[in-house]
Amino acid sequence: MRIRVLGSGAGGGFPQWNCNCANCRAVRAGAPGFLPRTQSSLAVSANGDDWLLLNASPDLREQIAAAPELSPRRDDPVRASPIKAVALTNGDVDHVAGLLNLREAQPFSIYAARRVIDALAANPIFSILQPQLVPHIELPMDAPTPVNGAGVDLGLKLRAFPVPGKIALYLEDKNAPNFGTSVGDTLGLEIIEMATGKSFFYVPGCAQVDAPLAARLRNAALVFFDGTLFEEEEMIKQGLMGKTGSRMGHVNMSGDDGSLAAFAPLGVKRKIYVHINNSNPVLDEHSSAYATVQAAGWEVGEDGMEVSL
């Protein structure tokens, strides 16, 4: 399996258009140790020719342009794409807006939870993807689903599972418990290569590493995990926004309740943080936070990173 990190940033990317925090100022100035990052998406292929996207970020056009394997080959028909399917982990803007880049009458399949399919259907702008060309396929919970698109079998299965999280910001109901969040609003995905049985996990949004999630990830070969925040209150401390990580549905890296501690006993062979927010000190390769996650055996995801499994 080939995996490419298309975008390793969280919503807004790095730098974020309206952010003037120390990290964003540094990356804009080209300071050493700071890499620009586009928004959250991975691409996966079993055969190197046909690709499944994991989330469709608003930066998708730029991400495709940076990845030669995602453009038509010279001898392809006049309209063609190696992108045959897109799987969505939630309905957040940073994970679904890129679908609008996949217009122009090209067939592919969308895999998502029923809640996310319904959220897309409630927005007429997404009808730019014609239903007869772009089927929306519901991902059942915990049942491996073969991935097909544009008449091609991708040789991959998706096993979707709910993780602690939050409904998309634009769908929040201020009067409902946890803003109206329900099962299916935040998924983790296990991506399984059918020929070999190898698999990896993709969990870009997760509010807590609870016992069921820890059990599922134990001894995994590879996990891409929510790296939004280093600290629960870093957005507030930096004066960026009055929300904690919990309020946004993202577990922090550090601390007793953080992902570093939660993963320590799990024996995961390769651990890569993605969906990294511009406020996170790990975006500075010279920071103590970066040293901490490296010492704990984690990698900080970068755009264009390629992983083979």
Place this chain on the structure above:
Amino acid sequence: MRIRVLGSGAGGGFPQWNCNCANCRAVRAGAPGFLPRTQSSLAVSANGDDWLLLNASPDLREQIAAAPELSPRRDDPVRASPIKAVALTNGDVDHVAGLLNLREAQPFSIYAARRVIDALAANPIFSILQPQLVPHIELPMDAPTPVNGAGVDLGLKLRAFPVPGKIALYLEDKNAPNFGTSVGDTLGLEIIEMATGKSFFYVPGCAQVDAPLAARLRNAALVFFDGTLFEEEEMIKQGLMGKTGSRMGHVNMSGDDGSLAAFAPLGVKRKIYVHINNSNPVLDEHSSAYATVQAAGWEVGEDGMEVSL
């Protein structure tokens, strides 16, 4: 007035993600005479500090990153943006999807026709822009409207006027005349600098240069105009799509009914094509089409082009 072409391409940009036409193959290969182009947008400023965007393309994050004047200054507050307002000429994906890049609780104003404001309101995803921070202001027809945003007077006025065109693709009603198109679905804009009275025109989508439009543009100092297609049937001839320019709401450049002929007697001082589709032969600087438009006194818009007026 300072004007920056953020994106000179039509919907899909150049290259387009799923297009393997001769132009797209050439620009992907880095062939001489072919420049990549992002999707359709301009930025305008009277004072060089506060900016009005004309349309918000899906490539807006990349476009902002390429234009230092559109990012916060080093001594700005921790959240800030020089972008104070966005004016929309229609509801097409290539002109409105970029609004989703302007989330993150930043105040600015949106100016658009009532029809386009209603189209946005019908899509809950755009509620990510909180109404109390991002007012939607209706552009009246043919009445100069001062541009304000985030409490700043931009020193500009917008005069909106209807031009021949078509409703956004995702809003088409197959059973209605001209797919349900009505007044306000396609605007031209005159942007007026209040301090000097200087003005220019921006008409990125237009199905026909009719007599009222010709009269309005006569002797203008500067016009950015719809450069989608060179020929009415070029999409069909190249096997890209079964639609004529007329069907898409875009006048061709060439021929008796084209924009080259229509502008010839108008005395416009500077004429720049924007919204140029990947199929258009003018994207090859060595083509006879390019030579033709140059000989007629037109410029072919490029990303990053700056114009002062």
